[in-house]
Each structure stands twice: as C-alpha cells, then as structure tokens.
Amino acid sequence: MSLGIVTTIGQKCKRCYSCIRECPARAIRVINGQAVVIEERCITCGYCVKVCSQNAKQVLNDKDIVNSYLLNHKTYAIIAPSFPASFPNLEGKLISALRKLGFHYVGEAAFGADLISNYYIKYLEKTDNKTIISSPCPAIYNWIEKYFVDIVDNLAKVVSPMIAMGRYLKKNFGSDIKVVFIGPCIAKKSEYRDENVSDSIDAVLTFKELKELFTEKNIKLDELDNSYFDPPYAYMGKAYPLTGGLLKTTNRHGDILEKEIIIVEGKDRVAEILQEIADKKIQSKFVDILFCEGCINGPAIDSSLNYYSKREKVISYIEENINTFDKRIWKSTLYNNRDLDLSRKFKPRNQRRPEPSEEQIISILAKTNKHSKSDELNCGACGYPTCREYAIAIAKGLAEEDMCLPYLIDKLEMANKEIRETQEQLANAEKLASIGQLAAGVAHEINNPLGSIMIYASLLKKKLEKAFNDQQSSEDLKLIIDEANRCKNIVSNLLNFARQGKLRLSKVNIRELIGDIIKLVRVKPEFSNVFISENYETEESIIEGDADQLKQALLNIIINACEAVETKDDKQVIINISKNDEKLIIKISDNGIGIPPENLSKIFTPFFTTKKIGKGTGLGLAITYGIIKMHRGDIKVQSELSKGTTFIISLPLTQNYSTEN
Numbered sequence: 001m002s003l004g005i006v007t008t009i010g011q012k013c014k015r016c017y018s019c020i021r022e023c024p025a026r027a028i029r030v031i032n033g034q035a036v037v038i039e040e041r042c043i044t045c046g047y048c049v050k051v052c053s054q055n056a057k058q059v060l061n062d063k064d065i066v067n068s069y070l071l072n073h074k075t076y077a078i079i080a081p082s083f084p085a086s087f088p089n090l091e092g093k094l095i096s097a098l099r100k101l102g103f104h105y106v107g108e109a110a111f112g113a114d115l116i117s118n119y120y121i122k123y124l125e126k127t128d129n130k131t132i133i134s135s136p137c138p139a140i141y142n143w144i145e146k147y148f149v150d151i152v153d154n155l156a157k158v159v160s161p162m163i164a165m166g167r168y169l170k171k172n173f174g175s176d177i178k179v180v181f182i183g184p185c186i187a188k189k190s191e192y193r194d195e196n197v198s199d200s201i202d203a204v205l206t207f208k209e210l211k212e213l214f215t216e217k218n219i220k221l222d223e224l225d226n227s228y229f230d231p232p233y234a235y236m237g238k239a240y241p242l243t244g245g246l247l248k249t250t251n252r253h254g255d256i257l258e259k260e261i262i263i264v265e266g267k268d269r270v271a272e273i274l275q276e277i278a279d280k281k282i283q284s285k286f287v288d289i290l291f292c293e294g295c296i297n298g299p300a301i302d303s304s305l306n307y308y309s310k311r312e313k314v315i316s317y318i319e320e321n322i323n324t325f326d327k328r329i330w331k332s333t334l335y336n337n338r339d340l341d342l343s344r345k346f347k348p349r350n351q352r353r354p355e356p357s358e359e360q361i362i363s364i365l366a367k368t369n370k371h372s373k374s375d376e377l378n379c380g381a382c383g384y385p386t387c388r389e390y391a392i393a394i395a396k397g398l399a400e401e402d403m404c405l406p407y408l409i410d411k412l413e414m415a416n417k418e419i420r421e422t423q424e425q426l427a428n429a430e431k432l433a434s435i436g437q438l439a440a441g442v443a444h445e446i447n448n449p450l451g452s453i454m455i456y457a458s459l460l461k462k463k464l465e466k467a468f469n470d471q472q473s474s475e476d477l478k479l480i481i482d483e484a485n486r487c488k489n490i491v492s493n494l495l496n497f498a499r500q501g502k503l504r505l506s507k508v509n510i511r512e513l514i515g516d517i518i519k520l521v522r523v524k525p526e527f528s529n530v531f532i533s534e535n536y537e538t539e540e541s542i543i544e545g546d547a548d549q550l551k552q553a554l555l556n557i558i559i560n561a562c563e564a565v566e567t568k569d570d571k572q573v574i575i576n577i578s579k580n581d582e583k584l585i586i587k588i589s590d591n592g593i594g595i596p597p598e599n600l601s602k603i604f605t606p607f608f609t610t611k612k613i614g615k616g617t618g619l620g621l622a623i624t625y626g627i628i629k630m631h632r633g634d635i636k637v638q639s640e641l642s643k644g645t646t647f648i649i650s651l652p653l654t655q656n657y658s659t660e661n
Contacts, residue, residue, distance in 0.1 A: 004037055004039035004042060005039075005042065005044045005059065005060045005186065005187075005189050005190050006037050006042055006044060006046065006057055006058070006059055006060075006186065007037055007057070007058055007060075008035055008036050008056055008057060008058075009055075009057070009058055010034050010056075012054045012055060012056035013033075013034045013035050013054065013056040014054050014056070015035075015403075016053070016054070017030075017035065017381070017382060017383030017403065018048075018051045018052060018053070018383070019035050019048035019051060019052055019057065019383075020035060020382070020383025020384065020399075021051075021380065021383040021384075022047045022048060022050075022051045022267075023048055024043070024045065024047070024143065024267045024270075024271055025042065025043045025045075025143060025146065025147060025351075026041070026393065026396075026398055027041035027042040027043065027351075028048060028383075028398075029397070029398045029399070030399055030400045030403055031400075033400075035048075035056075037057070038398075040351060041351045043139050043142035043143045043146060043147075043187070044138065044139060044142060044186055044187040044189065044190040045139040045142075045143075045186070045187060045267065045292075045299070046139075046185070046186035046187065046298070046299025046300065047267065047299065049186065049299050049300075050299045059186050059189070059300070060189055061209055062180075062189070062203040062209065063205070063209050063212065063213055065202075065203045066180055066203050066205060066213070067213075069178040069180065069202065069203065070101065070102040070103070071102075073176070073178045074104045074105075074173075074174075074177045074178065075102070075103055075104055075105075075177070075178045075179075076103065076104060076105040076106075076169050076173070076177055076178065076179045076180065077098050077103040077105065077106045077107070077182055078106075078107050078108065078109040078112075078162070078165050078166070078169070078179065078180070078181055078182070079094075079095075079098075079106070079107075079108065079109055079182045079183070079229075080109050080110075080162075080181070080182065080183030080184060080185070080241065080295060081109065081110040081113075081234065081237065081238045081240050081241050081295075081314070082183065082184050082241035082294075082295045082296045082298065082301065082310075083182075083183075083207070084313040084314050084316070084317040085184075085241075085296045085301055085303050085305060085309075085310035085311075085313050085314055086184060086207040086301050086303045087207075087221070088303070088305065088313045090221045090222070091226075091317060092225075092226025092227055092228065093221040093224045093225070093226055094221060095226075095227045095228060095229060096221075096225055096226065096227045097214060097221050098182075099227065100217075100219055100224070101213060101214075101217060101219065103180075104177075105169075105173075105230050106229055106230055107165070107229055107230050107231075107232070108165075108232075108233065108234040108237070108238070109161055109165050109181060109183070110161065110234030110237035110238045110240055111161075111165055111168070111233065111237055112160070112161030112162060112164035112165030112166075112168065112237065113136075113161040113164075113234065113236075113237030113238075113240040113246070114234055114235050114236065114237040114330070114334065115161070115164040115165070115168060115237075115340065115342065116136075116158055116159065116160075116161060116164050116342050117236070117237070118334070119158055119342045120134075120156065120158055120246070123156055123157070123158055124285065124286055127285075130153075130154060131277055131282050131283075131284055131286070131287060132154060132155075132156050132285065132286050132287070133155050133156065133277065133287050133289060134156055134246055134286070134287065134288045134289055135155045135156045135157070135158055135159075135160065135344075135346070136158075136160040136161060136240075136246065137160075137187070137289065137290050137291050138160070138185070138187035138188060138190055138194075139185075139187040139291035139292075140270065140289050140290070140291050141155055142187065142190065144346075145346060145347065145348055145349045146349050146350065146351040146352075147351060147352055148274050148275075148277075148278050149348035149349075149350045149352075150278055151274070151277050151278050152346050152347065154277060155346045157344060157345060158342060158343065158344065159200075159342050159343070159344045160191065161237065161240055162181045162183075162188060162191070162192070162200075163191070163192075163197045163201065164340070165179075165181075166179045166181070166192075166199075166200030166201040167199070167200045167340055167341065167342070168232075168337060168340060170199070170200065171337070171340060172337075178202040178203070179200065179201050180201075180202060180203045180205060181201050181203075181204045181205070182204075182205045182206075182207065182210055183204070183206065183207065183295070183298070183300075184206065184207055184241075184295055184296070184298030184299070184301035185206070185295060185298045185299070185300065186206065186298075186299050186300055187291070188204045189204045191204075192204050196344050196345050196346075197344055206302070207300055207301060207302045207303075208300050208302040209300075211302060231325075231329075231333075232329075232330065232333045233324075233325040233330060235322070235327065235330055236322075238314075238317070238318045238321070238322065239318060240295070241294055242294050242295075242296065242311065242314060242315070243265050243290065243293065243294045244263045244288060246288050260284055260285040261284060261285070261286050261287075261288065262282070262284045262286070262287045262288070263287075263288045264287060264288070264289045264290075265289070265290045265292065265293045265294060266291075266292070266293050267291060267292075270289055270291055273287060273289065294311070296310040296311055296314055297310070353396040353397070353398075354396075356391075356392055356395030356396070360395050361388065361391045361395065364391040364394050364395060364401075365387060365388070365391050367401055368387075368391075368401055368404045368407040369406075369410055370387055375387075376388065377406055379405065379406065381404070381405035381406075382403040382405065383399075383403065384399070387404075390404065424601065446491055447488070447491055450484055450487050450488050450491065453480070453484045454481055454484045454485070454488070457477050457480045457481045457484065458477075458481060460477055461474055461477035461478065461481070464477065503545070503546040503549065503630055503631070503655070504546050504547075504548070505544055505545065505546060505655055506544070506545075506546075506547060507542055507543075507544060508543055508545045508546075508547045508550060509541055509542050510541045510542070510543060510550070510577065510584060510586065510651075511536060511541040511577065513547065513550060513551055513554065514534065514554060514575055514577075514586075515534075516551070517551060517554055517555050517558055518532050518534070518558070518575075520555070521555075521558055521562060526562075526566070527562045529571060530565060530571040530572075530573060531570075531571060531572050531573070532558075532562075532573045532574075532575070533572070533573070533574050533575070534575050534576075534577075535574065535575070535576045535577070536576075536577050537576065537577065537578040537579070538577060538578055538584075540579055540584075540653075541577055541584065542653075543584050543651055543652070543653050543654070544652075544653065544654045544655045545631050545651065546630075546631070549627045549630070549631075550631070550651075552623065552624075552627065553623070553624040553628060553649075554586070554588075554649075556620040556621060556623065556624045557588050557621075557624060557647050557649075558573065558575070558588060560620065560621070561573045561588055561589075561590035561592065561645070561647075562590075563592075564590045564592030564593055564594075564644075564645060565591060565592040566592075567592075567593060568591060568593075570591065571591075572590065573588070573589070573590045574587075574588075574589045575587070575588050575589075576589070580650075582652065582653055582654075583633075583650045583651060583652055583653065584650070584651050584652075584653060585648065585649070585650050586648075586649040586650075587646055587647070587648050587649075588646065588647045588649075589645070589646040589647075590644050590645055590646075591643065591644040592644050592645060593642065594639045594640050594641040594642055594643055594644055594645055595637070595639040595641075595645055596641060597641075600637060600639060603621050603637060604621050604622055604624075604625040604635075605622065606619055606622040628649055628651070631651055631652070632652055632655065633649060633650055633651040633652065634649070634650045635647065635648070635649050635650075636648045
C-alpha cells in the first residue's frame with residue numbers, strides 16, 4: 001500500500017474536525033474519532049495541514065531522497081519564485097546555502113513560466129468554443145480530474161512551470177541529472193509523481209523541509225555571502241506566484257471589463273467557478289485559477305509574514321532583478337528551446353460517490369435525534385456546514401454519527417443519568433444487603449423463642465379451658481398466641497427479605513398469575529369499589545420464574561395501588577403487560593395520592609412506610625424488590641403527587657440458571 005502525500009498522526013488528532021471543515025474534496029474520513037485522509041480522494045491542496053492546530057497532519061517528506069541524490073548524482077535545484085516570502089532579505093544567502101548543501105546547480109523555476117507563456121498564447125489561439133482552465137496548479141487539476149470529470153477536457157494541455165523547467169534542464173544538461181523543485185506547494189509532490197510528467201522532476205522539497213535540512217546540516221544563512229542564480233534567468237515568469245501572474249507572462253490582462261478572461265483564487269471561489277463551468281454558465285474564453293491566494297500563500301510557505309507583506313517581498317525582489325540580465329540571451333534561450341515538449345494530458349479519476357436517497361438521509365438524521373427541520377441546528381461542529389450535508393457524508397461512508405456535538409451531549413446526559421440511577425441502585429442494594437444480613441440473623445434468633453412461646457401458650461390455654469373454664473384467661477392466652485403468630489409472620493417476611501429462600505423455577509404465565517391476584521383482591525371488602533383493568537399488548541406472557549414469589553411481589557404492589565386510591569372518588573388501577581427486547585414489561589398504575597419526591601428513593605428500604613401504625617410493616621416493597629432482583633429483573637417507580645403512581649417491572653423471559661438459585 002502506497003503512502004499518501006498527506007496523512008494523519010493518530011495520537012495527535014483531537015476530534016476538532018477543522019480539517020473536515022476546510023477540505024474542499026471531502027477527502028477526510030473519521031474512523032474511531034480520528035480524521036483520516038483518504039488517499040484516493042485527496043487533491044493534496046494542503047489546507048488540512050494549514051488549519052490543524054495540533055500538527056496532526058504530516059506531509060510525505062523527500063529529504064532522504066534529496067540527500068541520496070546529493071551524494072550520488074549531479075543534482076539541480078530549481079526554486080519557486082515565491083521564495084522571497086519565505087526567506088525575506090536572505091534571497092542571495094539562500095542560493096549560497098543551497099550550493100553549500102551540495103547542489104550542482106541552483107536555478108529559477110520561474111524560467112519555466114517564461115517557457116510556457118508563448119505556448120499558452122498559441123494554445124488559446126487555436127482553441128474555439130470552449131472555456132479553457134489554466135493548468136499550472138496541481139491542486140486544481142486534481143480537483144477537476146476527481147470531482148469535475150465533465151470538464152477535464154477544459155484543462156489547458158500545458159505543463160506547469162516546474163515541469164517545463166525540469167524538461168529544459170534534462171534536455172540541455174542530460175537526462176541522468178536529478179532535478180529537485182523547492183517551493184511552498186504540497187500538491188507539487190503529487191504532480192512530479194504523475195505518470196504524464198514523471199520524466200521531469202525527481203523530488204520536491206517544501207520550504208519547510210529545506211529549512212529543516214539547513215538545521216540538520218548546521219547551515220546558517222545569515223553567516224553566508226550573497227550569490228545569484230545559475231542561468232537561464234527568468235523575466236516576467238518571476239511574477240507567476242502572484243494572482244494573475246500567468247497572464248502577466250503572456251502579456252494578457254484580466255481587467256475588470258475584460259470578458260474573455262477571469263482570474264480566480266482561493267478554494268471557495270474556485271469551487272464556485274468550477275461548478276459554473278461545469279454547468280456551462282461561463283462564457284469567458286480563459287479562466288486563470290490558483291487554489292491558494294497566489295502561490296505566496298501556499299500551505300508550505302513557512303513564513304510568519306501576512307499575505308500583504310509576502311506579496312510585497314516578492315514584488316520588491318522582482319523589481320530589483322527584472323532588468324539585471326541580458327534580454328537578448330533570454331530570448332535566444334527561449335528560441336533555441338522552441339521544440340521543447342510543453343504539452344501534457346489529463347484524464348478523469350472520478351471519486352464522486354453516489355448521492356444517498358432522501359429516505360436514507362432522513363433515517364440518518366433521525367439516528368442523531370433530528371426528526372424535523374427545527375432539530376437541525378447546522379452548528380458546524382462536525383466539520384460540515386449543515387446537518388443534511390453531515391448526513392450525506394455518513395451515507396457516503398465519510399463520517400460517523402458520533403461527530404455530532406449536540407447528539408454527543410444528549411448521549412452524555414443520558415449516560416450520566418443512567419450512571420446516577422445505577423449508583424443509586426447499587427447504594428440501595430448494598431444497604432438492603434446489609435439490612436438483610438442483620439434481618440436474617442435476628443430472625444433466626446427470634447424464631448426459636450417464638451416457637452417456645454407459642455407452644456407453651458397453647459398448652460397453658462388448653463389446661464385453663466379444661467380445668468377452670470376461665471374465659472378471660474383463655475382470651476388473654478389467645479391474644480398472646482395471635483401476637484406470637486404475628487411476630488412469626490414478621491420473622492418469615494424478614495427471612496424472605498434477606499433472600500434466604502431459593503427460586504423454584506418453572507414456566508409461569510404472568511397473565512394467569514395476575515388474573516388470580518385480581519380475584520383475590522376483589523373479594524376484599526375494602527377494595528370492592530376499586531376498578532382494576534388489564535391491558536395486554538403482547539400474546540407472549542410466559543416467563544421462567546418462581547410462581548409463588550412472583551405472586552407475592554405482584555400482590556404487594558397491586559394491594560399498595562388499591563390502598564393508594566382509597567381517598568379518590570374514581571378509584572382506578574391499570575395493569576399493562578408488553579414485551580421489549582426479550583423482556584416482559586409489567587406496568588401497574590394507580591390514580592391515587594402519589595408519592596412525595598423526597599420519599600421516592602426510600603420506598604424499597606426495609607421498614608420504611610407512610611401507612612398508619614399497625615397497617616404496614618414497611619417490608620412489602622423491600623421484599624418485592626428482592627424477588628424481582630432474584631429473577632434478574634428490574635423495578636422502577638414513577639409518581640406525581642395527587643395524580644398517581646406507576647411501578648414498572650421488567651423480567652427476562654428465561655433465567656440462565658443451570659440449577660436452582
């Protein structure tokens with residue numbers, strides 16, 4: 001697998017999505033949170049490199065290749081005419097530093113612009129009825145070849161100044177020499193590898209890489225003398241890095257009233273003009289396009305100067321050197337190389353992905369909680385200008401759902417809520433476990449004396465009734481026996497709460513079980529005027545469980561619901577059964593007095609009750625909680641004062657016990 005020109009350093013990528021926001025080709029895909037450059041879609045414009053504040057984008061480095069050439073070959077350096085912007089006030093010293101590095105020749109790539117200027121004039125003269133797009137910028141023709149395939153034929157079949165200069169050097173100094181281009185453009189690294197022009201340039205160094213080489217070789221520019229380029233010298237080709245520089249070399253102009261020529265710079269304007277040409281809305285004969293705002297603003301210019309200062313440095317250098325050479329020799333060199341091949345070919349490399357259907361887009365938006373236009377915030381946090389474009393990118397396999405910041409915040413809030421609920425459940429379970437252990441111990445110790453009390457009270461009652469027929473004493477002893485029985489029931493409940501019992505698993509029909517419970521409740525006189533209704537949303541109501549314990553748990557809740565509505569005129573208890581994800585959901589709702597918010601977290605706590613003294617032990621819901629948990633289920637409560645309470649019980653359809661619990 002070949003290494004792309006621009007790649008991502010995974011450990012540095014911080015999910016800011018700035019590169020996605022700036023990439024005109026949508027050539028960056030987020031994989032597990034990392035913004036990965038898709039090599040085949042990349043147009044090597046370098047914008048992702050410019051905007052990445054974390055330096056998480058790296059450019060394929062040619063320093064090792066160049067060092068090898070310098071050791072083993074005659075190596076020629078050609079420098080892009082934008083170099084004064086990267087090496088301000090060090091222009092002559094830069095040339096000396098390149099020679100010190102070991103370059104056999106240091107020339108101006110701008111002479112290549114002079115070479116192609118006349119070729120452009122002839123090319124435009126013989127082309128009719130078609131808008132011609134300039135082709136020196138590889139980011140532009142990469143973009144067209146991959147994403148505007150219908151206008152590939154509009155590209156001028158002319159090489160760039162870099163390729164023209166490389167061909168000139170190899171023709172005049174031998175095909176065995178190595179030619180290294182040095183400039184501010186990352187896209188040039190893809191151009192010299194292009195099979196259509198790969199005969200011209202052997203390596204490309206950015207200005208940043210060159211400065212790294214100087215540091216590694218301990219070459220300090222300010223300590224060197226000034227020197228000048230090797231011939232041939234450039235004339236108006238020096239203006240090539242400026243907006244409209246190509247037209248300057250051809251003596252054409254881009255006046256505001258000139259209809260035949262359009263000058264365009266900057267990726268946003270470039271996108272617009274390419275679409276206009278594709279839609280056949282442009283009538284102009286020639287469009288001169290630079291992806292950056294002139295080459296002086298290239299992604300690897302490596303300069304702290306602002307745009308205007310860089311422009312000024314380049315213009316000043318041109319003015320100082322434009323007339324310092326013999327123009328007759330310059331013209332003669334151009335004439336002697338009139339047969340130099342300055343043509344090239346372009347071909348479509350379509351990377352457009354099919355557009356998703358409207359149904360797909362709506363479905364993807366819904367997954368990120370966008371169900372209507374008002375839900376589409378278009379905040380741009382994902383790197384895409386609108387939620388719709390983001391959804392399209394997901395459909396095309398270029399984005400992930402977790403890139404949406406509002407969606408992530410919603411998910412985080414839900415996760416935090418679930419964590420809080422789980423923590424509350426764990427705290428409650430720990431509390432219940434501690435109380436359960438205590439209750440089990442206490443119940444065990446009380447059971448024995450209670451048994452003795454009941455036995456001897458019964459014996460004494462029989463003796464008194466038989467010997468003395470003492471009615472009062474008999475009633476007193478009966479009271480002792482009844483209270484001892486009540487204590488025994490409480491102890492039994494304590495043992496149940498402590499989960500000392502085992503599950504006796506069998507197939508349990510919850511629908512029938514609830515039906516039996518309702519019959520038991522309806523015969524109680526105090527609940528005769530309570531309306532109990534059943535609603536079954538699923539035919540499947542058979543689960544694996546302990547019928548007796550489940551009956552006790554559900555009976556506790558239904559009786560509580562009936563008691564909660566005793567002060568209401570319209571007394572209603574509604575039981576609903578449904579199925580969800582292999583679980584049976586039982587909802588028991590009442591329209592009673594409700595539970596105060598401060599009591600909601602206590603209702604499953606043993607001995608907590610709001611009932612009158614003697615009417616409840618506070619163990620019913622605690623026991624219910626234990627039974628449901630033993631069945632690996634869950635129980636929740638929702639309540640609103642004066643409106644009622646709903647208990648929601650979820651029980652798995654099957655238990656994964658190999659033996660009885």
